[in-house]
Amino acid sequence: MHIYNPLAWFLHRGEKQEHTTPIVIFYFPTKNKVMPLSLPLHSPLPTTFSFLSLSSLPSINLRHHHHRYLTTARATVIQSDTTQQHPLLQVNDLKAKIVENGVEILHGVNLTVNxxxxxAIMGKNGSGKSTFAKVLVGHPDYEVTGGSVVFKGENLLDMEPEERSLAGLFMSFQSPVAIPGVSNDEFLVMAYNARRRKLGLPELGPLECFSYLMEKLQLVNMKPDFLNRNVNEGFSGGERKRNEILQLAVLGADLAILDEIDSGLDVDALRDVANAVNQLLTPKNSLLMITHYRRLLDLLxxxxxxxxxxxxxxxxxDISLVAVIEDDGYETVSALS
Structure with missing residues (x-):
């Protein structure tokens, strides 16, 4: 059985204990609810636990007989040293439709990212910007009907959403959800150490993790007590956006997709977010951002x-196209293509 959802968090209290009752929390986007499900197990818990970050879009395969959860982690949480082929992302004639009603939204998208x-992707509302991003990460509400997507030399469309995450794809969504009862430090430490296990690296101990998180908090200009708060619970819109960038800073990405990360941010918060993103950029990773506003583009x-x-x-x-858009509007700019 496959359950598609953008958030599943697997909590545990002693990974090698017998008769432990873990809790799985599923987020259902159509109902905008986070619902806990207690799932008793009568066998030792697996040593590798599955989880999803806030903005991942995975499919989780529940194997009832073995009580195992396939790995479902958000984007490339730690950057690999493996040499990557160019281009990083190659999209050719990508077409996609909405699963529910069959309406085609993407009509042949072509894009190369090295x-x-x-x-930066701009455009008026309803032009397909967010749909394109969601199709790249494997959102189950959309079905690819044509074209191809190659990411780091591999066929991205053949990968399950969780495989895309592990391959190095990160996406920050417009409305990150809250997780009552799960603190930020627990969330980030589990996510970071799970990725280290995947890479065959030793987990960081409590002191090492604390030092690492402090470094990333400074990057996003957030206070240490933020780690004690539950994930996005009671957060303002700006705090949720900062939290997304904090996750990107902690977990890393080969290609980060930021969907309107600037919406709802005041001038200071926008500057903090942009500064953090700029510091995370390297010659080996890339950024794809969706925005309506020039102010973010001027910073990035x-x-x-x-x-x-x-x-x-x-x-x-290039960046000069933004001035043309401001002067002439999207329709005129599109007609000139």
Missing amino acids: QGEVH NPTHVHVMDKGRIARTG
């Missing part, structure tokens, strides 16, 4: 700016 590049200085219209990328340029 290592070290910063791409994209190498490429794309205008999306009617489910396709209608025009591509």
Whole structure:
């Protein structure tokens, strides 16, 4: 049985104890609810636990007889030293429809992202920007009907959502959900150490983890007591966006997709987020951001700016294209392609 959802958190209290009752928390986007499910097990818990970060879009395979959860972690949580092929992401004639009603939203998207590049996608509401991002991470509400996507030399469309995450794809969504009862430090430590286990690295101890998290908190300009708060519970919109960037800082990514990370941010918060993202960029990773506003682009200085219209990328340029958009509007810019 497969359960598709963007959030599943597996809590445990003693990974080698017998007769332990773990809790799985599922987030259902259609109901906008986070629901806990107590699942008693009558065998030792597995040594590797599955979890999802707030904005992942995984499918979780529940094997009732073995009580195992396939690994479902968010984006590339720690960057690999493996040499990557160019381009990092190659999208050719990508088409996709909404599963529920069969309406096609993407009508042939073409995009190439190389290592070290910063791409911005702009466009009016309903042009397909967020849909494109969700299709890349494998959101179950959408079905690919044509085209191809190659990520780091591999067919991305053949991967399950959790495999895309582990391959190095990170996405920050517009409305991160809250997880009552789960503190930020517990969440981040479990996520980070789980990825280290996947890479064959030893887990960090409590003191090492604390030092590492303090470093990342400074990067995002957040106070240490933030770690004691439950994930996104009672957070303002700006705090939730900062928390997304904190997760990116802690977990890492080869390609980070930020969907309107600037919405709801005041001037100071936007500057903090942009500064953190700039410090996370290296010649080996890349950024794909979706935005409506020039203010974020001025801070992140994209190498490429794309205008999306009617489910396709209608025009591509550099940062100077933003001025043309402001003067002439999206429809005029799209018509000139």
